[in-house]
Amino acid sequence: MPFDAFSIAHLTKELNEHLRNGRIDKIYQPDKETVIIEVFHPFPRRELQLLISAHPQFYRAHLVTEKPENPLRPPAFCMLLRKYLQGGRIIRLEQPTWERIIRLQIEVYDPEAGLTTFSLVFEAMGPNSNLILVNGEGIIVDALRRLAETTQREREILPGKPYLPPATPGRYHPANLTRAEWERIFQFSSGEQAIGTVLAKEIFGLSRPLLEETMQRAGVTTTMAVAEATTDLLRRLYDEVIAWHRRIAKEPVCFLYLDPSGSPLDFFPYQPLHLPAERLEPIADVNSAIVATLHRRNQEAVYQQKRAELKSIIKKAIQKAAKKRARQQAELTSAADAETYRLYGELIAAHLHEIKRGQTELVAPNYYHPQAAEVTIPLDPVLSPVANSQLYYKKYNKAKKGLEKIRAQLERTEVELEYYASLESALENSLSFADLLEIEAEMTEAGLLKAKNQPKQQTNTPVKNRPSLFRAADGWEILVGRNNKQNDQLTMKTAAPHDLWLHTQKIPGSHVIIRTQGKPVPPDVLLAAANLAVYYSKARGSSKVPVDYTERRHLRKPTGAPPGFVVYNRYQTLIIEPDPEILARLGAIDPSVQ
Known part of the structure; x- marks a missing residue:
């Protein structure tokens, strides 16, 4: 992504038009790498939100319209920014020439010191990106990432230390490069070196895409060596390099670069000639381009990470419950020996006169067996015959009591596994981030996740997202829950008694x-x-799937049952072969998948 010096130059101009003279109302830090500054602008009256992200891959700054979810306890850096900047006025935004840095100059009134000025410095440096608050004397107040000086790092980013800008990778950039210096660069470069390698080493501010574009416009191939370049070609290349500085003063023409499926993959504040024209799409400005690419990809990455985390937790819970079930089944098998213990006790009591102390076993006919088959009964030689009989009766009574208990435990474990499978199935659906948060909240309530510190009144928030709505022939409405919370809401509260309820038979899935x-x-x-019902279940992709259906009035939810769990005994079953054409007509899938 070319969030480079050229893009930042145009972005800074755009942000200045929107934010200059705006008052900082609120500051949020939704995650450890992102700060959002809410700005009120009086002329014309509007509220703006500036997002600054120091994400190692999706570092960026731009305006956003949606308000993010924020932690109830702001991080320390957020509290510090509020202390020093809230209520301040943004004087201007500026970029050091051809640097990947944006400085927000903010004027704040202090009752004791009067008007003071702070600089909020955003260094867009890839994995080393940072956000640093600097006071009027150039001293660091604090930073999003504190960095001590090391042998690999020449500067300290710590409170109380002077702020020093990052070292530049070269002496020249498109604004200060003279023709004489240009000629000297190539004069002292090895003839075997690629021209692109020389430019990347000697001139800073040119990102890889900008470097490729420069060479394309000058007619230089990416593999051309210094020795192959003619004087005329190097002159054209120099003109193209310094032309980028002149283009900063002009209004950019922004383009999105689309992937084969038509999704925005990259953006450029110019028309890139080194890329196929049919994959380029114009866009209004740099801010919109960043939102469509970097911001969108960051949100997708956060979404995928969140879903992967929830899937991992559920997988571990399933494995743990499966082990518990296996253990309970073994205990049930053991407890099922209760009748055997009773028989042994009876047979010993019937043959007390035949047993001598010290005997290790008794062979006696089983009078419950049709052929009176003989049974070998182990005896404890230390105990008397009567004590051996009593021992087996004690085992019988214990096993009989345990049998009912273990059966109840096993039944609860089966329900638990079914519930986990329903969560797993919900995560396979196409979900919004809000849907994921609902599932996360449900998992917290179920004890699968540790509860976050939050006010008591927010612990039982109602379902915010509505089930998916589909329209069949003649306008018939079909509603589909996307997670267990929505399933509960849909089935137990939204549906009318005579509405028809559908669910895949004994397969986790959505309520329809x-x-x-x-x-x-x-x-x-x-x-x-x-x-x-099949598409939004774990049976997706299967054939001949049984789907139960019944009127809503025939369903009931047992007391204490997990979300989405219902029981029913009056129903009919429809066995279907899933039809992609039907799903496409409903809008559940793209017609191209047929």
């Missing part, structure tokens, strides 16, 4: 409701709903 309004459901609508 057909809004009947008391009318009989046409076969094609029932089939459409059944297809949705």
